Amino acid sequence: MSSLIKELYAILQEEPLSRKRLITGSYAQGHLWLERASREHGPVLHTESVTLEAWALGLAKLALAKRGLRYVSPAETKWIVCMLLEKQQTSGQSSYLRGLTLTPGLTDVIYEALLELRSCGIVADSLDPEAFESVDKGKFLRELLRQYESWLATNKLADWGGLAEAADDLAVRPDASMLIVAPDVLRSLADRKLMGKLSGGRYRVLEAEPSFLEPGDFPLAGLEFFHASGALAETREVMRRLLSNETALDEVEVIASDPVSGVLAVHTVMAAMELPCTFSDGLPIRATNAGKAALLYLDWLESGYQLAPMVTAFRQGVISLRDEQGEPISAARIIRELQQSGIGWGKERYMLLGKLAAVEGLAEERAACLLLLHRMFDGLLSPLDEGAFTSPDTMLRELLQFLDRHAVLPEEKDYEAVSRIRALQQNLQPAGAIRLRGNLGLRYVREAVESLRVAAEPLPKPGRLHVSSLGTGGQSGRSYTFITGMTEGCWSAAIRQNPVLLDAEKARLHPELPLSAADMERKIRSRNSRLGMIRGNCVMSYCSYDMAEQKEHMPAYELLHLYRRRSGERDADYARLHQAMGRMIAFAHSPSQTAADATELWTRALTGSHQTLRNGERLLHYAYPSLKKGKEAVSARTALSVSVYDGLVERGRHKEELPGDAGAGHAFSASMLERYGRCPLQYFFLYELGVQPNEEALYNRSQWLDASVRGSLLHGIFEQYLKVSILRDGGDDLDSLIQIAKTMIRAYEERVPAPSSAIVRKETASILNDVRIFYANEQKRGSKPVLTELRLHGDSVPLLVTFEGGWSLPLKGYVDRIDEIAPHRYKIYDYKTGNPNKFGGNECFAGGTQLQLPLYGLAAEQWMRQSGFDPEAEVVESSYLFPTEKGMGEEVSRPQSRRADLAALLQAITASMREGLFPPASDKKQCVWCDYRLVCGNHAELFAVKREAEQNAERLRFILEVSRYD
Ligand code: SF4
Structure with a gap:
């Protein structure tokens, strides 16, 4: 029984029927004490719990209003x-203040x-x-x-000090109730002055409970200790002990010494077990969606508008974007668009979103998404001028706007988080406009937001475990108390002098100014006295080794002190305490017979006495059928026979839908077919499953245009030049080519902001060099183009390319350039801006990996005939052209004379697809830069053996045939 509660009850019984007020540090504290008094001693009547501030303001309210004053x-x-x-x-x-940063x-x-x-x-x-x-x-x-x-x-x-000073002049009638004051409430001269004035000097202060470290009623006999490897391991051990004792949750209080990681550990474990609890001090705001969104928004501002925090916010689902109809757009789509857009390293790059949305030919869905993103970021960025970061008010206003428009708020505590941030903004009002230097406004706001807590329930509730802190714990009167996180770091209280008002200065200024040592002693006394109210069973624990930080921690001195008293070993040191506590409790390992969850049950069942793993495969597979399937897949891949785990689709079960079968709008392109030739499994991932690789545009400080953007720019320059100068005027002109190049480079400069102007100058010079090489090669060429960038397909219909025997293939694609080399005889070109090495040799099809020129040659010929451009057209030659410095102006030819082989090869490819053959690449070099290599692992290597095996020849016959075409 608590001596403080006993004294309180005794005082309340002196005048059971008169009105009484219990003045405590918080409303919850008073309520807990009164509830405990009635539970342990008897009914408590006509008693109200109130804080000193609320009580004083209640009495002085009218007098303040008469003077036109408002309390702050x-x-x-x-x-x-x-x-x-x-x-x-x-x-x-x-x-x-000179030279100091505020x-x-x-x-x-x-x-x-x-x-x-x-x-x-x-x-x-x-x-x-x-x-x-x-x-x-x-x-x-x-x-x-x-x-x-x-x-x-x-x-x-x-303010409080002002109120105390004015107390004598305020016409306030003293409170006539019986006033009982908790120990440690009247701390300052102002507190005592106000108490004296507003009570007329009639009040009683309760005697503090003896410290839990001193002899008294603290339950020393039942005290237990343990140490664990992290806050989560510690909390899981708490749950094991509760489960093994069959303790009801509402008999338990957990006092988390670490107010952040300790509380979050309990929150995580309880949420995973779907068990309810109350948090006396609430949860850190980052435990809510709104809090996460707010902190990621501040990260975004602090990082100089890097894209990563926003992508994280979409990925975690804490923010969303809705279309015109109010429907949410999928986070995956938004993230893909953001990552591919090349924005996000500087404010100005976000303008690119609007330009990208307006690009001609962009799919409607993509354009709409980009436009919404453009509007979103425009709305976020427009108010953020230079001065915005200096003003906490502006920062909070913009943060609230962001949350209002984009935060996903699924729970009540999310709304509470937003209203707490709103209250921060209201707190600024009495100070008027605040302008701080640099980005200090942002720093103040971040600190203020990070310190917020939500979902506080100071009073324990039936059916719920109660979680408190060292600042509030010990008062609930519950029969089972755990004090977790008792490390030296959380418990030691270093005496810290205020550097602006030193102890020596305080002593000279006023005898009532609290000195740092005395202030610290008071705080420790108050905490220890509160913990002295614990009754029933108590378990103390700490994290002796933090796995995450890989750091050892020492226990608090208080733990050792209580161990000495509990064991009677007065000379026990930390080593003895450590030894007495036994083995460190791990996340899934404890001497307890009870498991914290199913994972732990399995771990225990599978771990032998010597920490060797038992063979529990049969049972495990029974309980987790997906694991069984995984095992089958691994075995099937290593076996010699081919199976569905090798990319072989059972066409009987899964509908086949090749382009041409799926509707008139669907078609093959040369790059699709070449991809199948390089790796059928890659084709399957991309086109059959629709798994898009992550094409994040990465910020490179030393590069403006990456290889693919540079390639597009060069293609554009060549096409424009050929269209303007050659096709229209018929003459070569280096000046106009350079002019076109410069104009297009400027246009790209607008669309793709560069890391610096020096890098733009360097890359511009290199591009102009490529352009000159192109021009020099054109001078040597005997032919002139008649068509450039020829689109083979229609707006919504592909070109149906017909092969000998009447077989046809729907095709879409562009031919870079067609030259007439003799009447009705043509040559097609494809520009390449990379290295010509991989196109060397005399191969025509390279095992189905190079199809573009043979296929587009036939297609272009049919297009010219069908469109009436030249009814007698014949494409007789084709080349890859490397008109840049890297390609040294080289030209690699491909014959147009193997059309029968082309038809047979394409028939083998499409037959192979119809058969459902999508095995890994035959050349494992393809895997080195492949986006899917993480899911494939060494699949290509494993499949190489199957490809050679006689027993698989029949099943793989079409794909084997494809690779025979050189
Ligand atoms: S990693 Fe290799 S086998 Fe897998 S999809 Fe890519 S290229 Fe094909």
Whole structure:
């Protein structure tokens, strides 16, 4: 039984029928004490629990209103001090602030100093600068105090210190109730002054509970200890002990010494087990969707608008984007568009989204998505001018706009998170406009947002485990208490002097100013006394080794002290304590017979006594059929026979839908067919399953245009030049070619912002060099183009290319250039901006990997005949052209004379597809740069043996035939 509760009950019984008020540090504390008093002793009547601030303001409210004054809370006065500090620094009045950055930490210590001075009734006129170690500092504090007093007076505001000073003048009738005050509530002179005035001097202060470290009623006999490898391991052990004792959740309080990681560990474990709990101090805001979205938005601003935080926010589903009809757009689509867009490393690059959305020929769905993204970022970026980062008010306003428009708020606590951020903005009001230097506005807002907590339920609830902290724990009166996270780091309290108001200066200024040692002692006394109220069973634990940080931790001294008292070993040291606690509890391993969850059950069942793994395959596969399928897949891949696990689709079960079968709009392109030739499995992933590789545009400080964008630009320049100069005027002209190149480079410069102008200049020179090489080669060429960038297909219909015997293939594609080399005889070209090496040799089809020129030659010929361009057209030659510095102007020819082989090869490919043959590449070099290599592993190597095996020849006959065409 708690002595404090006993005393409280005794006082309440002195006047059971009169009105009584219990003044405590928080409403919850008073409520818990009263509830405990009635549970342990008997009914408590006519008693109200109230905080000192709420009680005093309730009584003084009318008197303040009559004077036209409004009370301002510490959350508001802090911003007033911040604003005054910035003004002092900007005006250069204070030499003390010169050269200092007004970080949130510095503002905090100055604010604390000012509050302490005011809580002792010290006003600017009475503050002697000579009492300070540095007179400059004294003058600075005196001036700040003067400005603060003046700001409050001008704006008719009263803070706590001001309220205490004015108490004598306020016409307030003292509270006639019986007043009982909790220990440690009346801390400052201002507290005592207000208490005395508003109570008429009639109040009683309760005697503090003895510390849990001292002899008393703390349950020493049942005390247990353990140590674990991380906060999660520690919390899982708590759950094991509860499960093995069959303890009801509402008999338990967990006091998490670490207010962030300790609380989040309980939240994670309880959420995974779907068990309810209450958090006395709430959860860090990052545990909510709204909090995650807010912090990622601030990350985005801090990173200089890097795309990664926004992509993370979409990926985690904490923000979303809706179309005109209010329907959400899939996060996968948004992420793909953002990553491919090349935006995100600088504010100006986001303009690109609008330009990309307007690109001609873009699929409607993509254009709509890009347009929405453009609007989204335009809305976010427009208000963020240079000055925005200096103003906490603007930062908070824009953050709230972002949350309002884009945050996904599925739970009540998300709405609470938003309203808490909104309250932060309201706290700024009494300070007026605040302008801080550089991006300090952003830093202040981040600190303020990060410190917010939500979903606080200070009172334990039936059926729920109660989680408290070292600041609130020990009072619930529950019969089972766990104190977790008892490391030296969480429990040691270093004495920290306020650097702006040193102890020696306090002693000279006022006898009531609390010195740092005394203040720390008071805090420790208060915590230890509260923990002294614990009854029933108690288990203490700490994390002796943090796996994540790979760091050892020492236990708190209090743990050792209690071990000594509990065991009677008065000389026990840390090594003895460690030994007595036994083996460290791991995430899935504990001496307890009870498992925390199913994973642990399996781990235990499969782990032998010597930590060897037992063969539990049969049972495991029974419980987890997907694991069984995985095992079958691995075995099938290593076996000699081919199977569905080798990319062989059972066509009887899965519908075949090749282009041409799927409707008139579908067609093959040369690159699709070549992809099948290189690796049928890659074709399957991309075109049959629709698994798109991640094509994220990566920021490269030393490059403006990547190879593919540069290739498109060069293609565009060549095409434009041939169209303008050759096809229209009929003559070569280097000047006009260079002019076209420069104009197009400028257009790209607008669309693709560069890391620096020096890099643009360097790449421009290199592109112009390529252009000159192209021009020089054109001078040597005996033929002139008659068509460039010829589109073979129609708007919605492919070109049906017909082969000998009447077989046909639907095709789409572009031919870079067609030259007439003799009447009705043509040559087609395909520009390549890379290296010519891989196109060397005399191969025509290269095992089905090079089909473009033979196929487009036949297609172009049929197009020219069918369109009436030249009814007698014959494509007799074709070449890959390498008109750049890298390609040294080389030309690699492919014959147009093997049309029967082409037809047979294409028939083999399509037959192979119809047979459902999509095995891995025959050349494992294809895997080196493949986007799917992570899912394939060494599949190509394993399949090489099957490809050679006689037993598979019949099943693989079509694909084997494809690779025979050289
Ligand atoms: S990793 Fe190799 S086998 Fe797999 S899809 Fe890519 S190229 Fe084909």
